[in-house]
Amino acid sequence: MRALLAGLCYFACVAxxxxxxxxxxxxxxxxxxxxxxxxxxxxxxxxxxxxSALIAVVYIVQSTLFVSDNLRNRQDFHPQxxxxxxxxxxxxxxxxxxxxxxxxxxxxxxxxxxWTTALMIEFLITVLSVLTGSKADKPRCISLALQCARIVxxxxxxALGFSIILTRKETAxxxxxxxxxxxxxxxxxASHTGVDRSYHGTEVDVESDPAENDSKDxxxxxxxxxxxxxxxxxxxxxxxxxxxxxxxxxxxIFLPYIWPTDRKFQLYFVVLGANILAERAxxxxxPRQFGIVIDKLYESASTGHIPWKDVAILxxxxxxxxxxxxxxxxxxxxxxxxxxxxxxxxxxxxxxxxMGLSMSFHDGKDSGEVIRAVEQAxxxxxxxxxxxxxxxxxxxxxxxxSWYLTFLLDAYAVVIVxxxxxxxxxVTHYITAVLKKSRRESAVNxxxxxxxxxxxxxxxxxxxxxxxxxxxxxxxxxTIKNATLATQxxxxxxxxxxxxxxxCQVFGRFLxxxxxxxxxxxxxxxxxxxxxxxxYWDTITWPLWTxxxxxxxxxxxxxxxxxxxxxxxxxxxxxxxxxxxxxAPGAGKIEFSKVxxxxxxxxxxxxNFSFAAEPGQTIALVGETGSGKSTTLxxxxxxxxVTSGSITIDGHDLREFTVHSLREMFGFVPQNAAxxxxxxxxxxxxxxLEASDEEVYEACRAAAIHERIVSFPQGYxxxxxxRGVKVSGGELQRxxxxxxxxxxxxxxxLDEATSALDTHTESKIQEALxxxxxxxxxxxxxxxxxxxxSADQILVVDKGNIVERGSHKExxxxxxxxxxxxxxxTMVSPRSETVTDEExxxxxxxxxxx
Ligand SMILES: Nc1ncnc2c1ncn2[C@@H]1O[C@H](COP(=O)(O)OP(=O)(O)OP(=O)(O)O)[C@@H](O)[C@H]1O
Numbered sequence: 013m014r015a016l017l018a019g020l021c022y023f024a025c026v027a028x029x030x031x032x033x034x035x036x037x038x039x040x041x042x043x044x045x046x047x048x049x050x051x052x053x054x055x056x057x058x059x060x061x062x063x064s065a066l067i068a069v070v071y072i073v074q075s076t077l078f079v080s081d082n083l084r085n086r087q088d089f090h091p092q093x094x095x096x097x098x099x100x101x102x103x104x105x106x107x108x109x110x111x112x113x114x115x116x117x118x119x120x121x122x123x124x125x126x127w128t129t130a131l132m133i134e135f136l137i138t139v140l141s142v143l144t145g146s147k148a149d150k151p152r153c154i155s156l157a158l159q160c161a162r163i164v165x166x167x168x169x170x171a172l173g174f175s176i177i178l179t180r181k182e183t184a185x186x187x188x189x190x191x192x193x194x195x196x197x198x199x200x201x202a203s204h205t206g207v208d209r210s211y212h213g214t215e216v217d218v219e220s221d222p223a224e225n226d227s228k229d230x231x232x233x234x235x236x237x238x239x240x241x242x243x244x245x246x247x248x249x250x251x252x253x254x255x256x257x258x259x260x261x262x263x264x265i266f267l268p269y270i271w272p273t274d275r276k277f278q279l280y281f282v283v284l285g286a287n288i289l290a291e292r293a294x295x296x297x298x299p300r301q302f303g304i305v306i307d308k309l310y311e312s313a314s315t316g317h318i319p320w321k322d323v324a325i326l327x328x329x330x331x332x333x334x335x336x337x338x339x340x341x342x343x344x345x346x347x348x349x350x351x352x353x354x355x356x357x358x359x360x361x362x363x364x365x366x367m368g369l370s371m372s373f374h375d376g377k378d379s380g381e382v383i384r385a386v387e388q389a390x391x392x393x394x395x396x397x398x399x400x401x402x403x404x405x406x407x408x409x410x411x412x413x414s415w416y417l418t419f420l421l422d423a424y425a426v427v428i429v430x431x432x433x434x435x436x437x438x439v440t441h442y443i444t445a446v447l448k449k450s451r452r453e454s455a456v457n458x459x460x461x462x463x464x465x466x467x468x469x470x471x472x473x474x475x476x477x478x479x480x481x482x483x484x485x486x487x488x489x490x491t492i493k494n495a496t497l498a499t500q501x502x503x504x505x506x507x508x509x510x511x512x513x514x515x516c517q518v519f520g521r522f523l524x525x526x527x528x529x530x531x532x533x534x535x536x537x538x539x540x541x542x543x544x545x546x547x548y549w550d551t552i553t554w555p556l557w558t559x560x561x562x563x564x565x566x567x568x569x570x571x572x573x574x575x576x577x578x579x580x581x582x583x584x585x586x587x588x589x590x591x592x593x594x595x596a597p598g599a600g601k602i603e604f605s606k607v608x609x610x611x612x613x614x615x616x617x618x619x620n621f622s623f624a625a626e627p628g629q630t631i632a633l634v635g636e637t638g639s640g641k642s643t644t645l646x647x648x649x650x651x652x653x654v655t656s657g658s659i660t661i662d663g664h665d666l667r668e669f670t671v672h673s674l675r676e677m678f679g680f681v682p683q684n685a686a687x688x689x690x691x692x693x694x695x696x697x698x699x700x701l702e703a704s705d706e707e708v709y710e711a712c713r714a715a716a717i718h719e720r721i722v723s724f725p726q727g728y729x730x731x732x733x734x735r736g737v738k739v740s741g742g743e744l745q746r747x748x749x750x751x752x753x754x755x756x757x758x759x760x761x762l763d764e765a766t767s768a769l770d771t772h773t774e775s776k777i778q779e780a781l782x783x784x785x786x787x788x789x790x791x792x793x794x795x796x797x798x799x800x801x802s803a804d805q806i807l808v809v810d811k812g813n814i815v816e817r818g819s820h821k822e823x824x825x826x827x828x829x830x831x832x833x834x835x836x837x838t839m840v841s842p843r844s845e846t847v848t849d850e851e852x853x854x855x856x857x858x859x860x861x862x
Contacts, residue, residue: 017140021097022423024133025104025430028126035125056176060123061112063169067162068105074158075099096423097137103430104130110438124173131166138163263573265580266392269358277353284346288405291339295409295551296416298329303420303544310539347401355390362386362576370586371651372611380466384459385575392573406558413552420541420548421531425524429552432520436513436556443509450502457495464491517553524549586650589668593676599627599662600677600758600789602648607657609647617643618812621657623805630790632800634833635809641793644809645761648791650674661759679757679784683764685748687739692721693728695747699754708754715750715780717743742777749780760785762792766799774799797830797837806830 075098078090108126112118138159272278305326308319332339366386374382410433417425468475468484475484528542607621617640625631633641647654650666659666666674679699687695696708703711708728712718720743724730732739732747739747745765752760765781766774778799785792794800801820808816808823808830816828823830 013140013144017137017144018093020133020137020140021093024097024130024137025100027133028104028129031129032122032126035122036119038121056172057112057118060169060172060176061109063165063172064105064109064112067165067169068102068109070158070162070165071098071102071105074155075102077154092423094141096427099424099427100430101130103427103434107434107438114441120173120176124170124177127166127173128170131163131170134159134163134166262577262581263392265577266358266573269361269392270354272350272353274353277350280346280350284343284350284401287339287343287346288401289408291333291343292405292408292412294329294333294339296412296548298326298333299544299548299551300416301326301329302547303540306543307538307540343401354392358392359386362579365580368584369582370584371646372585373582380463382579384462385579388573388576392576402558406554409551409554413548416548417545417552420545421524421528421537424527425545428520428523428527431523432516432553433556436516439512439516440509443505443512447502447505447509450498450505454495454498454502457491457498461488461491461495464488513557517556520553521549585653586671587667588670588672589665591664591669591673593673601625601627601660601662602631602759602789602791603660604644605658605660607647607659608655609643609652610655611652616655616812618647621812621814623807623814623817625789625791625805627789628787629804630785630792630800630802632803632806633791633793633809634795634797634800634806634830637795639809640812641809642763643812645680645763645791645793648761649678649680677757678759678761679752679755679788680761681745681748681752681763681765681781681784685744687732687744687747689731689733691726691729691731692724692739692747695732696750696754699751700756703754708750711750711754712747714753714783715746716776717746717750717780720746745777746780749777749784753780753784758788760788760790762790762794764793764795766796797834808833 075095078095078098082090082095108123112123138156142156272281301322305319305322308322312319363386366382410429413429414426417429464487468488475481524545528537528545531537532539532542602625604621604623607618608616609618609621610616621640621644623631633644635641646652648659648666650671653667661669661674661677688698693705693708696711697703699711700707705728709718712721721728721730730738732744749765762781762785766777792800792803797820800806804819805817806820806823807814808828810829816823816826816830818826824834
């Protein structure tokens with residue numbers, strides 16, 4: 013019975029801590045709804061704070077009574093286990109009280125679990141201490157009264173906790189019923205990248221319903237994209253949704269990129285784990301051996317005897333524990349390999365994910381910001397080191413340290429370590445809150461700095477045309493100043509934190525020294541133990557430093573990773589269908605049927621849009637600017653999905669195809685084709701990656717650009733410059749056509765492919781286009797009507813509607829809007845045009861690109 017009592021006394025705070033932690037972990041891993049009505053819980057939170065404070069005070073009063081009694085009597089008047097129990101409980105309850113006070117939306121489950129555990133332990137200890145029969149353990153009147161008062165308070169507190177849990181209003185939203193880690197899909201992309209688009213890729217925020225999304229559209233401007241915005245959003249979320257567990261839950265989507273799937277890397281993890289355990293053992297063995305050597309030397313002083321064996325063991329242990337030649341070298345090598353693996357996987361996944369997001373995402377984002385977010389893969393990666401490699405071994409260290417200190421000194425030393433540990437954690441927690449803010453500011457400012465630099469360098473030409481170098485310089489200087497000031501403040505807060513942490517551990521060391529001196533003076537422990545404690549002290553406090561450091565690093569990594577998390581939570585609106593190219597190797601018949609589409613709700617860009625293009629036919633879209641012509645091509649290539657109606661290719665709805673297969677069918681020549689800053693050869697080969705050099709030359713010949721390319725000093729190896737600035741507009745356009753020719757698509761889409769060119773170049777390109785479109789279904793957008801007179805069907809588009817349709821001749825005879833457009837461009841009366849239409853067609857044919 014006495015052993016049970018002692019066990020309860022010494023391990024009470026461990027049991028309470030474990031029950032709190034256990035309930036928190038269950039909260040993270042189960043899909044509990046965490047949203048709750050805050051208002052009624054707020055009142056009860058205040059009551060809970062008061063009750064916790066009262067319990068802490070009762071423990072502190074009783075501990076003070078015990079310690080003063082023992083000090084007065086210069087012996088253990090009260091048994092050590094009871095004193096240790098009360099001291100540890102004072103610290104535990106002070107911690108619970110401060111945590112509750114600090115929490116805006118407490119996790120009631122973990123708190124209630126801790127309170128109930130404490131109640132059961134307190135009850136058992138009271139009963140056992142009365143029943144044990146030992147005079148020492150029997151509580152005196154005042155102690156018994158205090159213990160009973162605590163039991164009453166604990167019953168009230170536990171009942172309050174249960175009442176809050178049972179009566180809170182749960183408002184689970186859809187996202188809360190989604191799995192934390194999505195099952196890997198077998199989709200085409202996932203199989204080669206490891207990214208599960210079915211979950212990760214949400215362009216619609218999976219957190220919110222469509223209504224919320226609309227409202228979120230508003231802050232989707234430059235401000236909203238700043239780190240500050242994400243940080244504030246998250247802070248709000250932490251408050252609203254029930255605390256940090258919910259926050260951390262979101263980061264679970266990165267788990268597949270941190271835990272290796274490769275056997276070799278899993279083996280690294282196992283070896284690393286074993287190595288970490290070996291290090292823990294060495295941490296104890298070295299100071300222990302040091303103490304033994306001191307005691308042996310003390311005994312053999314002036315005898316001429318040297319304890320060689322003990323000294324040799326000490327030397328070996330020193331070698332194994334040394335930083336640069338011991339076990340830590342192996343640790344570092346394994347850690348680096350694991351981190352590199354995770355970095356590669358995460359970066360690849362982030363890139364693939366961003367590239368897989370639809371046009372509405374990319375149109376609305378600043379590409380510099382998106383690149384920064386992808387680059388944050390490193391910060392997620394370092395979570396591996398922080399959580400798995402830094403924090404877990406350190407927790408083990410703390411348990412070992414407690415046991416070893418009890419062995420070297422006594423249980424009071426553990427109370428001192430717990431006190432130092434808790435004050436260290438609180439100091440770290442409170443100062444880190446300030447540090448987090450300053451770090452976020454510093455991050456926002458440095459992002460602003462690099463964004464500005466990127467903007468200026470990429471807009472170099474505009475800055476020079478308007479002679480605004482000085483102005484831009486001043487702007488940049490201000491941004492750099494803001495960034496450096498923010499970094500400076502961040503550094504200052506960091507230094508203050510270090511100082512406060514150092515103070516905690518120095519104070520603890522001082523207390524332990526006093527305790528050891530006291531015990532040595534009364535002959536309780538040998539001097540060697542004091543030396544061992546001194547040498548072990550750094551091993552005790554190192555875990556605290558590591559925890560503090562990990563906590564700060566975790567906080568900063570989480571902030572940096574917020575953007576990446578937001579990216580990963582976007583799901584592409586465009587989802588794959590089941591069909592691939594081989595399932596539907598069609599001829600290229602396109603049919604738009606009653607298509608409605610708008611970029612924003614309530615504003616249609618295309619309305620009741622219906623037309624059909626038979627295989628091999630050419631359809632021209634003409635009309636005023638902004639009428640929806642380019643939009644037609646975008647929805648045909650599925651950069652967006654139609655709002656209603658359908659688009660079919662060879663009888664299959666576009667949505668039935670995988671996006672990859674669908675886009676393989678098209679060859680698109682845009683108005684402003686962009687090239688990569690590589691050689692012409694590589695740019696053309698981009699159309700079909702496996703094409704031979706000869707096939708590339710052939711495509712260039714067909715695009716009437718081969719002769720020009722070979723006349724360049726470096727021929728096909730000529731670098732085209734960023735976005736193709738080193739080649740002329742006409743050359744660039746023909747390279748773009750050659751690229752599409754090499755691709756050999758079944759459907760060709762031309763978006764004003766020649767509008768920016770002079771007539772001489774245009775006629776050259778038209779030849780190339782004739783080759784490109786021959787025998788292929790073609791949709792062409794043209795402002796110059798003369799280039800589309802031979803199209804099988806011309807659609808006149810106005811405000812998203814097809815207002816006229818027919819061949820050039822039919823439309824001229826119709827005398828409607830097309831005639832108006834034609835007259836404006838040719839200044840020829842339609843009558844004379846129709847009279848001599850044979851001639852006209854011939855004349856235009858040479859100019860026509862179709
Ligand atoms: N990404 C977008 N987000 C929101 N609105 C858009 C977007 N792209 C185009 N629009 C709007 O849709 C309408 C149709 O644009 P579209 O580019 O299809 O016209 P267009 O007929 O091709 O014009 P142009 O001949 O000048 O190229 C315009 O009012 C335009 O402002």
